Amino acid sequence: MSEKEARERRRWETETYKRACAQSQERKKRFMTTSSVDVGALYTPDEKFDYLSKLGFPGEFPYTRGVHPTMYRGRLWTMRQFSGFGTAEETNRRYKYLLEHGETGLSVAFDYPTLYGHDSDDPRAVGEFGKCGVAISSLRDMGILFGGISMKGVSTSMTINGPAAIVWGFYLAAAEKQGAKLSQLRGTIQNDILKEYIAQKSYIFPPHPSMRLIVDTFEFGSRSVPQWNTISISGYHIREAGSTAVQELAFTVGDGLAYVDAAMERGLRIDDFAPRLSFFFNAHNDLFEEIAKYRAARRIWAKEMKSRGAKSPRSLLLRFHTQTAGCSLTAQQPENNIVRTTIQALAAVLGGTQSLHTNSMDEALALPSEKAVKIALRTQQIIAHESGAANTIDPLGGSYYVEWMTDYMEEQAYKYFDRVAALGGVIPAIEKGFFQQEIANAAYQYQKEIESGERQVIGVNAHCEKDKPDIPLLKMDPRGEARQFARLKKIRRERDKAKWTKALADLEKAAEGEKNVMPLILDAVKADATLGEVCDVFRKVYGEYREPSLY
Template sequence: MGEDKDLKKPSRSRRDWEDDTLKKHLDKHPEWKEDFITTSSVPINRLYSPDDIKDFEYLKDLNFPSQYPYTRGVQPTMYRGKLWTMRMFSGFGTAEESNERYKYLLEHGETGLSVAFDFPTLYGFDTDHPMAKGEFGKCGVAISSLKDMEILFSGIPIDKITTSMTINGPAAILWAMYIVNAEKQGFSKDQIGGTIQNDILKEYIAQKSYIFPPEPSMRLIVDTFEYGYKHVPKWNTISISGYHIREAGSTAVQELAFTLADGLAYVEEAINRGLDVDDFAPRLSFFFNAHNDLFEEVAKYRAARRIWAREMKERFKAKNPRSWWLRFHTQTAGCALTAQQPENNIVRVTIQALAAILGGTQSLHTNSMDEALALPSAKAVRIALRTQQILAHESGVANTIDPVGGSYFIETLTNQMEEETYKYFDKIDALGGVIPAIEKGFFQKEIANASYLYQKEIEKKKRTVVGVNDYVLDEPLRIELLKMDPEGEMRQINRLKELRAKRDNKKATESLDTLKNKAEGNENLMPYIIDCVSAYCTLGEITDVFRNVFGEYKEEPIY
């Protein structure tokens, strides 16, 4: 009874305050704009107070860190025990150039590696394929064979550092190269740790570097799940990604809902293949975007943990608490960077990184200020890394767990995120699940609508982007951009020629033939991919085997 009275009190006082003080104030001093909205165009109220979270129950909704439903974080001490991993996504040109960049980043205090591959590699083409023309090394490093992978990680202690690889269509092949290279360096499969993105569903939805149709792609992914928990136990065999969905223009809720829906689809697929949920689920990981709107982003991460834990426990009946954990990597929003006055991006990145930390991320990439212009220069990337170090060591935000938990505003936003996510789950279910929804263009249309609205808001000045539609500078701003080795492509092509001439071609052909036979059957393909990689078959040759057996996916262009 006492509790009831306390809860009603603020509501009543709030009405008094609104009717009396606030109204009078607004009559004299109106607010400076009519709508206050988030980056995702969600209206935000003037004030949040206890009546916004009337049904709030601490133990049910938040609980303590490392306790179900993990709203406050998955670890009992969070950043007091271990800071997030500072993992800068990088790669360009040849394996040699990228190897040098990794060593530079490690020297400057990076604590995890993250490999960006160029477009030909993402599509499973060797550097000398006609479709690769013009794309070599542009958006990442070109890796066409085990030989390149050996160079990429030469002199890097891969038993001590974890590596994330952003690779999807041919993820199993690049992972095999990493494993074989580690073994050649003298490290066993259970000694290495890292992540492959391996999330094909969001490729169809947003990032678009798919190769094969959904069914064989899902098979390859479940193959990696199974191979991973049996042989490479410290590897995250998937990074279920909202990042690219958001970059493609989605709202925060869409990013959250579509990513979690993808995650649930992978779990279902693996269970349907006969895997035990508690064998593979602890190695599932996630990857989210950090856009400009600080609190909206924080709420998104908190809601993500709560929803995932509930679905894993209640829908899939997972028993191991590790299966309930949503662990995630964050990258600051590339799409929020401006080409105009690029130095301002340092500030944007700081706010975005802060959101990720307040949201309890396990690892973080901070974008460089010059990325709306080109691949980052060494100086720009160092500043981006320093931004994380300043947040970690100077800002004090890592001193306590979930510092914003309990805020009326944050808890309301977190609840809203959750409700809206379940509405999307219902829509996706009504369409028959994630893959049918992709085939019907559902996600693609939702994202295109959101991104068009966002652009229109900027053009109508309903939304201010500093330096772009307001506070504009006329003079062109010059900054030093990255220059790549102009001879790199030729050297890479020559290396490929030499490799094809010098390797044991009988062994290479045999391993590819075996892979073809196995791909036509139902066995787990990982061991056969590893055999091909070990025989120095190239990425293109291995992917071609799958292209022939599985076919290629084509999307209906929607705008």
């Protein structure tokens, strides 16, 4: 901002703006973002703003404006609906339905027993079968899940963490059975255990052996499945647990750097694995705050990777998937959620996402019905083809407000990096409950703002209606569980006992030693070892994690 502009700005503030406020007060004493950040009335050019160092150009350092030189003018984002329920058969039908309606990638939601590495018939799984995802206990289940879908032709993302290496093993083995080569497969395993301890809580083993399994997948992937993203470093669940946008950004990028450091300590070369790291962020209601978050994330990552010695430009790219905010959906007046999701999806697109999931309107009530998920997918198609948002790159770059917010986010994230470093790093900070407490505090503050009316949520504390929601909800096949139990019994009865015993014994030896476990996991799943059996080997060697129960 030139001196003249600054002078004029001060004049506007003291004369025009103040006078207008004196004549009639602003609507609120305090304007704030979804994350409770104070927002000013007007943002104007910053004289210190250096275009080339802060923004640069798309596809070039520091990638603030986007990771690809052409962005959506070249190729649209992948439309990928997170989906899974009941048995592999039911979910397979849903995948085919979504692909028929124009979805361009698959994303598997597993049920809780699968997420915790238990077989469907384990006593700890009671009541959870197929409830919030599909039940996958064996190679055979994975084969059914992708029956009639070409695994070398589609890219698949799998939200799996504690038992990621094993479920990935099921996928790789099922694809080979279809005749695919590992080098042809494209997709992502979430495999981000740090955020499990921090927020999502579907951990199995303690942090250090979990990190070892993850680095094993990095190593195996870079050698044998080169097109696979072996981790999706996730802020989504951190945000859902109640964090602010800044916390989501700082904790996620901080986790990413912790994985990089762990892999480098093992002796892996940064440019060998870094290009396969990917990210996953939330998109909440505040359009500008969200856009700024994605832009700041790209800039921080590029700088940090460069400072760790990355030479390949691909190592510097923060590529990410986005899901709209489940926690923003209301059970009241569920149709309003279509509108919320549209705003959130637009934020993700304006922020340069590589793939996107849009939530369905009924998800505060149940898993999505076919109709609800179709509307969610259509929302993305309308943004892509009708809104104009995909015509030019980083359309909000240069907005005084968005640039201010991007800088603010970056600055705040570095403050968190310093606090975590002072606690000894990410794992010690987890063990002290630092992240968990920060998130719980933010969640409580947000809820109190709703209670006090300072924050309005339409249908919840403003414009409420008495009528209960009346939309049809998804019903699952009640006989699915029994079918799954029978299938597991059959597998255990029919498999080659000698081969199975040897595969699990070899795996146990590898888990105790230093050898990469991935090839042995593949042998075990091909010998029809079930998910629970393979995880029990690791449970025996590594033990199980228990978290400090703070609130």
